[in-house]
Amino acid sequence: MLCLIISILIYGRAASSLSQLATPRRHRRANSAPASSAMAVRRLRTFLALIALAHTSCALIDEVIDVLKIGKEVAEDIINSWDVVGKRFNATDGVDLPFVRRGERQILSRIAVVSRSIEKLEMRLRRTNAVSMLLTKKAGNGARLELRLHEMTDLLNRVAAANRQMREYVNLQRELxxxxxxxxAEWCVSHDPGALPGLLERVHSLVDPPNKHLLGRNLFRLVLEDIQDQHPDLCDLQLxxxxxxxxxxxxxxxTEIKGYAMMQFSWMLLRVYGRGNFTQEASLTRQRYGQRTNQTAAAARAALSQAKRDLYRCDPPQHIEGETYDQVTRLLQGYIENEVDMNADGTCRENCAFYTLAQNHGCFKDQFCSKQPACKGxxxxxxxxxxxxxxxxxxxxSNRRYEWIEYENGRTLGRVGSCMRGTTKVDSWWRMLLLHCSYCLCLCEDDVNTAERFFSMKEAVADVKNNKVITGVRLVKHGKVFHLQISEGTLSERGSITPGTWVPIKKFDPFESGIKEGVDYHTLTYERRAIDLxxxxxxxxxxxxxxxxxxxGSHLHFEIRSTPFNYATGRLAYDKSQWISNDNTDGTDTPRSRLELHYPDIPSRSHVSLPVDSKHDQYVEFTHSDFDADAAQSTVPFIDVQPVQTLKGGALLSGAGVxxxxxxGNGGFIALKVFTYDFSRHIQAETPVNEYYDVDTDTTELMPPLN
Structure with a gap:
């Protein structure tokens, strides 16, 4: 995009310089002819040098090289036909002179090429229509932001419609x-407020209000305040x-590029039609374009420096296990066991509280123990x-043991209701009228062969040698193992991404030969069930x-790999990649804080979207769901397996997190998040050109903002 703007700007300056060089001597002041001629020659040399510079800078973009070539050809056409174009055109004879039609066709053909370049850029930006998405988000909320978004949408659509009209004229040039x-062309440069220049000025006034004390904050600032105050997650927009x-x-x-190209080509057409020279007008158009783009860049950069870059997923409209979430199973689960079966002697001498750590030793006389699977851990x-x-x-x-439990004293565990398999009456008993064999409510850490509580420790990395980067992340469960999975895309110049596909995970069975605990995977246990946030x-x-x-230590820990790159070329310095983590432990002066789960119910039962309630440098422990709410039948938090990537998966990322x-009252979800790349430092807000622009003395070139 930068190269395209440079090409158009160079063409505009070249047209001005070359037209002055080719202007017949009788149109110049006699006392300044030698100086003007020397100035024109110097500008021609400057123009050719700028072409060489732009060609060197943009050699990787074929369509930009074409724009430079076309700009030079148009300038040469103007030189070759200046003597004829400079004459007054007789509009009453009903016949177009051949040179007028030729110049018209040449300019229109140049418009076609520039339009194709703009269209390619437009296709890239069409992946996300930020303004329309915000309007959808803000529908019904009213207020100043929605009104300005509607106005901006209307103005952008009107400029886009004019650009489409120009493309149609290019395609039908021989019939028009x-x-x-x-x-x-007259409409494109008219002073009428509804003409193209007026539309561009109205767009700019929304971005950089001329009277800030009356009109208030600019559109970028209004959007920033709204999405960070009222919608701090923005996850449903996937941006x-x-x-x-x-x-x-x-x-x-x-939109500015479209408008500027149409206005400059309109001045050229009007000059070909003999309506005037328009050198000064073209210069003023270029000057005002530079002022607007620089001021827009400054406003955008100020907003970007304060905008959050994190992105994660909200709760879906409907929770579906295996699609939007998965569960760790049989880590700590509510379990009913009689004390007679929790000691090797088969006695009832103790009480339930005595059994803080025990195991099943059998099934006494086929009591309730014979009607449920035993805890094997x-x-x-x-x-x-x-x-x-x-x-x-x-x-x-089901991974559950019980749907609900109802005690005779009236206490209920879980949601009591109908029972598909029928209820079972469970009664404690007395032995020899002296010892009470009580049924206890315990937690079962089941055998790993029946549980699903493994996390892969195999790294998921992009193919950096082929210049690929991560464009999305997600957690997936394959078999009994949770894996980190990435999507990758190819990085190009100036942060452009060609979306790719999800990279297959490195599948394995924890029990197969050669796979090692602590190297290839981690097993959650009662003592080692913390995950760092x-x-x-x-x-x-x-x-x-x-x-x-x-x-x-005993914590499952998250790390990212970071790779430096050249923003201009997009090339990765993959040999300088490094792994980054927050290695804070309990032994430091400021250890991690624990995120407590208070009375955690099943998160899929929530009727509202759950916000991020963790902070950097915390940890949370996997535990059982609340006894009263769920009979402690589930392991929480659940695992959010929704893919985390920007809309269409084509954005540059710089970080990630858990x-x-x-x-x-909710167990919540363990989820991933990503950080989009910070583009603010690549938006350069240059000082606008001097308000009093003199085409005969100016030797500077207006450079557009880097974007």
Missing amino acids: ERSTLENF SPHQLIYDMYNTISL RIIDCQFVDSDMWVCPASAK DELDSPAGHVLTGVRFSMI VHRGAD
Whole structure:
């Protein structure tokens, strides 16, 4: 895009310089002819030098080289036909002179090429229509922002419609009357407020209000305040606030390019039609374009510097296990066991609280133990609730043991209702009228062969040798193992991404030969069930190219790989990649804080979207769901397996993290988030050219903002 703007600007300056060089001597002041001629020759040399410079800078973009070539050809056409074009055209004879039609066709053919370049850029930006998406988000909210978004949408659409009209004229140039093109060119440079220059000025007034104390904050600032105050997550739009502002800036910049190209070509057409020289007018158009783009860049950069760059997923409209979430299973689960079966002697001499750590030793006289699968692992933290109860067993295909439990004293665990398999009456009993054999409510850490609580520690990295970077991340469960998975895309110049596909995970069975605990995977246990909650970002000038889990002490730990790159060329310096993590442990002066889960119910039961309630440098422990709410039948948090990537998967990322989404009374979700790349430092707000522009003395070139 930068090269395209440079080409158009160079062409505009060249047309001005070359037209002066070719102007017949009788049109110049006699006393300044030698000086003017020397100035024109010097400008011609400057123009040729700028072409060489632009060719060197943009050699990787074929369509930009074509624009430079076409700009030079148009300038040469004007030189060759200046003597004829400079004459007054007789509009009453009804016949177009051959040179007029030729010049018209040449200019229109140049318009066609520039239009194709603009259209290619437009296709890239069409992936996200930031303004229309915000309007959808704000529908019904009213207020100043929505009104300005509607106005901006209307103005952008009107400029786009004019640009489409110009393209149609280019395609039908041989069938069009001269008056049609002439009228269109006049509209493109008219002083009428509804003409093209007026539309561009109105667009700019929304971005940079001329009277800020009356009109208030600019559109970027209004959008920023709204999405960060009222919609701090923005996850349902699949755009970070930073990316949304940046895409809006690109959309507005593209509109400026369209308008500037149409206005400059209109001055050329009017000059070909003999309506005037228009050198000064073209210079003023170029000057005002530079002022607007620089002021827009400054406003965008100020907003981008404060916009959040994190992106994650909200709760879906409907939770579907295996599609939007998955579960760790049989880590800590509510389990009913009689004390007689928790000791090797088969006695009832103790009480339930005695059994803080035990195991199953059998099934006494085919009591309730014969009607449920035994806990094959450790039995932990038993308690006595009541002697007798009704138990609703869960389906044999379910990971639950019970749907609900109702004690005779009236206490209920879980959501009591109908029972598909019928309830089972469970009663404690007395032995020899002296010892009470009580049914205890415990936690079962089941055998790993029946559980699904493994996390892969294999790294997921992009193919950096082929210049690929991460464009999305997600957690997936294959078999009994949770894996980190990435999507990758090819990085090109100026942060452009060609979206790719999801990289296959490195599948394995934890029990197969050669796979090692602590190296290839981690198993959650009662003592080792913490996961660190960190939000990691790369240094400036680096992008995200890898993610992995590791172990620090008893905590499952998240790390990212960061790789430096050249923004102009897009090339990765993959040999300088580095892994980044927050290696804070309990032994430091400021250890991590624990995120407490208070009375955690199943998160899929929530009727509202759960926000991120964790902070960087925290951790959370996997535990059982609340006894009263769910009979402690589920392991929480659940795992959010929704893919985390920007809309269409084509954005540059610089970081990633593990967060918890939840609330009091809810177990929440372990989820991933990403950080979009910070483009603010690549938007250069140059000082506008001097207000009093003198075409005969100016030797500077207006450079557009980098975007």
